[in-house]
Amino acid sequence: MTVIERDVDAMLIPSGDKVLLPAGSELTVVQTLGGNVTVQDPYGQLFRIDEKNASVLGEDYAAKVKAKEDAASEAAPGEFHEEQVWEQLRTVYDPEIPVNIVELGLVYTCKATPLDEGGQRVSIEMTLTAPGCGMGQVLVEDVRQKVSSVPGVKETQVELVWEPQWDQSRMTDVAKLQLGWM
Secondary structure: OEEOOOOEEEEEEOOOOEEEEOOOOEEEEEEOOOOOEEEEOOOOOEEEEOHHHHHHHOHHHHHHHHHHHHHHHHOOOOOOOHHHHHHHHOOOEOOOOOOEOOOOOOEEEEEEEEOOOOOEEEEEEEOOOOOOOOOHHHHHHHHHHHHHOOOOEEEEEEEEOOOOOOOHHHOOHHHHHHOOOO
């Protein structure tokens, strides 16, 4: 358990509502996958704290954020490779499920198209495990940001789709193993 020393913006899970967690809040870290942090208060409510604010949880989180920022600033621009897009998609996690969106089977299509002026447009169609999930736009923005960071990507389009409807059969064996379903 961590007691935060300053107010921090967070997102209520699963509604996606923005909230302010006040200084003095007691939080337990539930998940740190993909950079963002899922925490739980003593009443069982889950919140997502964005990676940029994770330092509120202590020095370990501050050091991780700093290391990631340093690595990003040192990364040399390179040639576009579609596998790098998939690598970035594998760093996006549903804040309630400790499995990335690729292994969950939430990414239906990912297509790179060369642009006349150079670079690539990456178009992604994805879904959610439940249509009413309030975190949908948050996940879409996570995907947009991470895919846009891939060298050579000039445009990123992410669309939430509902057909075909997601079900557990879309999960990979890796996801099923991670969740203890195999």
